[in-house]
Amino acid sequence: MNTPLRRLATxxxxxxxxxxxxxTWVQFVQASKLNNDPRNVRTLYREFGNPxxxxxxxxxxxxxxxxxxxxxxxxxxxxxxxxYSAVTxxxxxxxxxxxxxxxxxxxxxxxxxxxxxxRIRDLLTGKATEGAAVETTILPAAQQAARTALGNQRGAxxxxxxxxxxxxxxxxxxxxxxxxxxxxxxxxxNAAFQQLNKADGNPLLNKAISDRFAPGSTFKxxxxxxxxxxxxxxxxxxxxxxxxxxxxxxxxxxSNFGGESCGGPTVSLADALRVSCNTAFAQVGLDLGAAAIKxxxxxxxxxxxxxxxxxxxxxxxxxxxxxxxETAQSAIGQRDxxxxxxxxxxxxxxxxxxxxxxxxxxxxxxxxxxxxxxxxAQPSTYSQALSSGDAATLRDMMLGVVDNGTGTAAQIxxxxxxxxxxxxxxxxxxxxxxxxxxxxxxxxxKVAVAVFVEHGGSLGNDATGGAVAAPIAKAxxxxxxxx
Numbered sequence: 001m002n003t004p005l006r007r008l009a010t011x012x013x014x015x016x017x018x019x020x021x022x023x024t025w026v027q028f029v030q031a032s033k034l035n036n037d038p039r040n041v042r043t044l045y046r047e048f049g050n051p052x053x054x055x056x057x058x059x060x061x062x063x064x065x066x067x068x069x070x071x072x073x074x075x076x077x078x079x080x081x082x083x084y085s086a087v088t089x090x091x092x093x094x095x096x097x098x099x100x101x102x103x104x105x106x107x108x109x110x111x112x113x114x115x116x117x118x119r120i121r122d123l124l125t126g127k128a129t130e131g132a133a134v135e136t137t138i139l140p141a142a143q144q145a146a147r148t149a150l151g152n153q154r155g156a157x158x159x160x161x162x163x164x165x166x167x168x169x170x171x172x173x174x175x176x177x178x179x180x181x182x183x184x185x186x187x188x189x190n191a192a193f194q195q196l197n198k199a200d201g202n203p204l205l206n207k208a209i210s211d212r213f214a215p216g217s218t219f220k221x222x223x224x225x226x227x228x229x230x231x232x233x234x235x236x237x238x239x240x241x242x243x244x245x246x247x248x249x250x251x252x253x254x255s256n257f258g259g260e261s262c263g264g265p266t267v268s269l270a271d272a273l274r275v276s277c278n279t280a281f282a283q284v285g286l287d288l289g290a291a292a293i294k295x296x297x298x299x300x301x302x303x304x305x306x307x308x309x310x311x312x313x314x315x316x317x318x319x320x321x322x323x324x325x326e327t328a329q330s331a332i333g334q335r336d337x338x339x340x341x342x343x344x345x346x347x348x349x350x351x352x353x354x355x356x357x358x359x360x361x362x363x364x365x366x367x368x369x370x371x372x373x374x375x376x377a378q379p380s381t382y383s384q385a386l387s388s389g390d391a392a393t394l395r396d397m398m399l400g401v402v403d404n405g406t407g408t409a410a411q412i413x414x415x416x417x418x419x420x421x422x423x424x425x426x427x428x429x430x431x432x433x434x435x436x437x438x439x440x441x442x443x444x445x446k447v448a449v450a451v452f453v454e455h456g457g458s459l460g461n462d463a464t465g466g467a468v469a470a471p472i473a474k475a476x477x478x479x480x481x482x483x
Contacts, residue, residue: 052076053108053131053369055088055100058140063088063101065131068184076101076182082175083147086156086206087138087362090178094189099206100134100362103310107132107366107374114366114374130369137166137364137377142447145479146171149472153457155434156207156341159449159476162349162439164379165358167309168447168480170342176203201454209313212338213452216424217276217465218435219333221347222318224273224397226296227284228390235270235397241280247325254282254328257423257464270397274405276421278332285331290322293331299385300347300357302339309342309362316343334425345450348437350383351398352418352445355391357382399442407436409470412483416442419473421465431456436469440477447480449473 051074054061062084065074076091078084089099097105106112110131139159146157146169159169180192196204205211227233241262244253255278256262262277272280285293297303297318307313316339322330329335342360350357359382366374386394398418401407406421422435434456439448451472456463477483 050074050110050129051131051369052091053110053133055104055108056133056135057084057087057138057143060140061133062136063091063178070184072184075184076178078178078182081177081179083143083171084138085175085178085203086170086172086208087136087143088178089206090176090181092181092189092193093184094186095181095193098204099311100136103308103312104134104363104366107134110369112366112374132369132374133367133371134363135365135367136362137161137168138170138362139168139480141479142169142476143171145169145475146472147173147175149475150453151458153453153468154201154207154455155451155453155457155469157449157451157472157476158208158341158345159447159480160345160349160360162352162445162448163358165349165360165382166364166377166379167360167362169449169476170206170208170362172205172207174199174201174203206311207452207454208341209309209311210340212314212316212340212343213433213454214424214426215333215337215339215344216422216433216435217278217281217333218344218347218420218422218437218450219337219339220273220276220281220331220422221351221394221398221420221437222297222300222302223281223285223288223293223331224269224394225300225351225386225390226288226292227269228393229296229386230288230292232287233269233284235268235393237269238266239269239272239280240283241265241267241272241277243279245279245282245328247328248286249323250325252325254278254332270400273397273420274400276401276406281332282328285327286324288331290320290327290330293327294318294320296386299383300350301343301382307360309360311362313342314340316340333422341450341452343450344435344437344452345448346382347385348418348420348439348450349448350385351391351394352439352448353391354388355384355386357385395442398438402438406464406466407438407470409466410436410438410474410477412440412474412478415440415477415481415483417474417477418442419470421470423464426455431460432463434459434463434468435465436473438470438473438477440481447477449476451476 052065055063091101407419417440419438424433434453437450451469
């Protein structure tokens with residue numbers, strides 16, 4: 001073979017290999033990515049052309065698909081609209097998916113590996129693919145109570161069953177009506193999305209799990225748990241409680257809420273929690289050190305970037321490597337400490353459950369279209385957050401908060417409620433965030449709840465966690481327990 005022919009043959013071989021490599025890359029390596037790309041019109045028509053499974057709460061579909069006479073075949077409908085928007089999210093031909101519509105998409109479309117044999121059966125019988133039903137752990141009465149109690153205030157509520165980790169309520173306000181995004185008129189769906197995206201309060205953001213805030217004095221539960229775990233403190237241990245605490249190596253001072261006294265120059269650890277004494281807990285934080293508080297926070301779930309319910313949860317933060325002034329401020333839930341409402345519900349749930357933190361989850365059962373169970377949630381332990389003895393001690397300290405401390409607005413006749421208030425300072429000139437986290441009944445907990453009200457809600461600068469957030473928690477507890 002002469003030189004020109006060899007070169008031509010080599011070039012043809014290189015082109016053939018390149019062609020085969022390109023085809024293999026597109027049809028095999030990138031197949032999944034291309035199939036799941038929301039811009040893929042074929043995928044879009046295939047998904048909307050089959051009945052998507054319902055999302056269910058309390059036996060009732062809160063999201064379902066209805067047959068329509070257009071190119072897509074089925075349209076998503078949301079029975080209660082805004083009430084469950086933090087749970088369902090939206091499913092839109094123009095704007096994609098969010099919340100459970102995104103996290104459980106493979107089950108809802110019927111493409112999950114869990115439904116492999118169902119798909120084989122449908123293929124053999126010629127039956128069209130149907131999505132599976134996703135049954136949530138949400139208790140409708142608790143969801144409605146949380147939404148009603150929040151009213152026009154911006155914030156979030158999360159309620160958990162301490163013994164299992166079931167999420168009984170998850171509300172974020174302002175919410176939105178997913179039906180406006182589910183329409184097949186792409187111009188109308190896009191316009192609705194843009195309007196929501198620009199709206200005050202960011203209604204498309206699930207504040208319960210997708211944003212984090214200074215937890216304020218609710219974080220004192222973490223500091224108190226670290227104190228008890230150290231073996232150096234009991235509820236009766238006297239701790240310094242000055243009107244102002246000078247932060248080490250600075251001229252800056254830290255004061256109590258409203259500049260008030262905590263009852264004397266020293267108070268017991270239990271009384272410090274009961275009246276939410278900043279200077280006392282800042283001093284406890286200094287004595288324990290940042291590493292001990294962070295280790296305790298991590299046991300409760302802080303700084304975990306992999307937590308899912310199955311939606312991804314933004315990690316709560318207790319920074320490492322803090323100096324002394326930063327440690328004092330962090331010990332009372334300020335400085336750079338940040339938490340989601342879900343995280344603070346997890347703290348209360350762990351204390352309620354004898355120190356064992358169960359992994360939170362939102363999906364209870366997945367059922368195929370013929371109602372056969374495809375998967376069933378099994379409660380699992382997330383961590384041993386604190387010893388059973390320390391959990392019982394901290395529970396009794398939290399009872400004092402509600403019985404005759406800062407959380408009396410959460411009292412329920414005939415039931416003991418264990419709780420902790422929080423009033424978190426924010427940016428200069430802005431009202432504080434109001435928090436409350438609690439569980440009840442204290443002797444046999446059925447629910448742990450965290451309430452977050454942004455910038456004081458209806459009371460603004462006059463807000464406290466006890467005045468604004470505690471009554472909301474009370475409403476949710478009553479809905480769950482039937483009181």
